[in-house]
Amino acid sequence: MKTHYHIIIIGAGPAGLNAAISAAQSAQSIAIFDDNIFAGGQIWRNGPRAKLPLIAQKTQAIVADLPHVDLIQSVKVIAAIQPKILLVEHLGQSLQIHYDKIIICTGGRELFLPFPGWTLPGVTGAGALQALIKAGLDVKNKKIVISGTGPLLLASAQTAKKAGAHVVFIAEQTPYKQIKNFAFQLWRWPKKILQAIFMPIISYHTDSFVIEAQGNHAIQSVTIHTPKGIKTIDCDYLACGYGIIANTQVASLLGANIKETVVHVDEMQQTSLEGVFAAGECTGFGGSELSIVEGQIAGYAAIGDTQRAQQLFAQRAHDQKFSHLLKTTFALRAEVKRLATSETIFCRCEDVTLAQVIQHKDWYDTKLQTRCGMGACQGRICAASATCLFGWDTVKTKVPLSPIRTKSLIEMLTQQSK
Numbered sequence: 168m169k170t171h172y173h174i175i176i177i178g179a180g181p182a183g184l185n186a187a188i189s190a191a192q193s194a195q196s197i198a199i200f201d202d203n204i205f206a207g208g209q210i211w212r213n214g215p216r217a218k219l220p221l222i223a224q225k226t227q228a229i230v231a232d233l234p235h236v237d238l239i240q241s242v243k244v245i246a247a248i249q250p251k252i253l254l255v256e257h258l259g260q261s262l263q264i265h266y267d268k269i270i271i272c273t274g275g276r277e278l279f280l281p282f283p284g285w286t287l288p289g290v291t292g293a294g295a296l297q298a299l300i301k302a303g304l305d306v307k308n309k310k311i312v313i314s315g316t317g318p319l320l321l322a323s324a325q326t327a328k329k330a331g332a333h334v335v336f337i338a339e340q341t342p343y344k345q346i347k348n349f350a351f352q353l354w355r356w357p358k359k360i361l362q363a364i365f366m367p368i369i370s371y372h373t374d375s376f377v378i379e380a381q382g383n384h385a386i387q388s389v390t391i392h393t394p395k396g397i398k399t400i401d402c403d404y405l406a407c408g409y410g411i412i413a414n415t416q417v418a419s420l421l422g423a424n425i426k427e428t429v430v431h432v433d434e435m436q437q438t439s440l441e442g443v444f445a446a447g448e449c450t451g452f453g454g455s456e457l458s459i460v461e462g463q464i465a466g467y468a469a470i471g472d473t474q475r476a477q478q479l480f481a482q483r484a485h486d487q488k489f490s491h492l493l494k495t496t497f498a499l500r501a502e503v504k505r506l507a508t509s510e511t512i513f514c515r516c517e518d519v520t521l522a523q524v525i526q527h528k529d530w531y532d533t534k535l536q537t538r539c540g541m542g543a544c545q546g547r548i549c550a551a552s553a554t555c556l557f558g559w560d561t562v563k564t565k566v567p568l569s570p571i572r573t574k575s576l577i578e579m580l581t582q583q584s585k
């Protein structure tokens with residue numbers, strides 16, 4: 168890895184890869200850093216059991232052939248030690264990387280909300296189940312319930328079915344009328360219709376959500392609210408996802424403005440900071456087509472090719488309408504925010520209960536008084552829940568961004584004290 172690049176792109180999902188392809192027209196040196204072991208991000212997630220769509224294969228092949236672009240996996244961004252210098256960890260080494268411009272394409276993660284039984288083995292996020300299957304989890308003949316909201320539930324069900332699982336119930340919290348209205352508007356985005364055709368809708372139930380998971384040492388059944396009353400269903404896995412939230416940590420680390428929980432950008436995808444761009448789902452959820460076009464605009468904008476960037480504005484505006492439709496259709500209903508009881512574990516990493524959290528007035532106070540948010544996920548799950556359930560401001564990012572080696576910690580502190 169070099170120690171200086173003209174442009175650094177963080178995230179090798181659809182947005183990051185396309186930003187690199189656009190920016191590569193300038194022949195400047197570009198690095199794409201991703202913390203995963205494979206490129207592709209969420210929708211194009213690779214793994215031993217993954218079958219990549221053609222568009223993912225083509226995009227990755229183009230990036231691999233770009234002469235001035237280094238695609239580097241397993242890179243952990245730790246801190247911004249000085250303006251335009253990142254401290255990263257890669258293959259056991261801490262490295263300082265200098266850059267002129269940066270494009271943040273860190274995508275999103277699913278919102279996983281607490282409910283009784285959600286810490287039982289066998290309960291995962293909806294996208295997390297997909298990721299586990301692609302990484303090799305054997306779900307053949309297993310009974311799976313999927314619950315939450317949004318198109319990710321169907322995508323997850325499709326992956327599970329293809330892997331030989333029995334998807335026994337898909338509980339979508341949104342009422343039928345809203346889903347019907349959503350489906351009738353899809354003709355405006357033909358690629359979405361094409362994706363929807365292959366989705367497993369037989370076990371799809373609207374106006375339904377899991378209220379509790381039961382089991383001794385692992386999940387055995389779930390209780391579901393349905394329009395026809397409460398149902399209990401046996402299952403081996405429960406995959407739950409309440410929509411997608413933006414990964415804003417890197418943007419926040421650099422000091423870019425975060426507005427309504429997403430990275431705020433202008434029409435050129437530039438954040439509130441000069442030379443710092445952001446694209447894809449870290450700027451708001453909208454599907455892969457929107458991430459692609461935003462990535463392309465950010466790539467052109469970063470090399471100063473505003474003309475090519477502007478030519479893509481109409482496409483972006485069209486895809487943003489889909490994003491708006493998603494937001495209005497799959498808005499969370501109040502009941503799913505009230506499922507956790509006082510005894511329910513709120514912070515999964517550190518076993519902090521809801522009762523221990525709600526004694527405090529805000530996130531800052533909770534973190535001072537409890538171990539909430541201090542575990543391996545560094546609050547990625549519980550902080551997002553706190554924002555969703557109590558409206559708490561949790562976006563302020565502290566370094567290091569994730570647990571790191573002692574050597575990196577010493578390097579970070581040494582640089583900070585200079």
Ligand SMILES: Cc1cc2nc3c(=O)[nH]c(=O)nc-3n(C[C@H](O)[C@H](O)[C@H](O)COP(=O)(O)OP(=O)(O)OC[C@H]3O[C@@H](n4cnc5c(N)ncnc54)[C@H](O)[C@@H]3O)c2cc1C
Binds near residue numbers: 201455
């Ligand atoms: C769990 C999950 C599963 C999904 N599955 C589907 C699906 O099956 N079908 C579908 O249509 N849509 C799916 N989506 C929506 C999908 O994310 C988007 O449509 C699309 O992938 C967004 O592209 P992106 O490039 O903006 O971000 P992503 O694809 O999320 O890519 C972001 C990349 O940045 C990396 N990254 C993040 N933070 C850092 C950091 N600090 N340092 C280094 N690298 C970092 C991540 O590892 C990731 O590789 C899923 C979303 C989620 C959250």
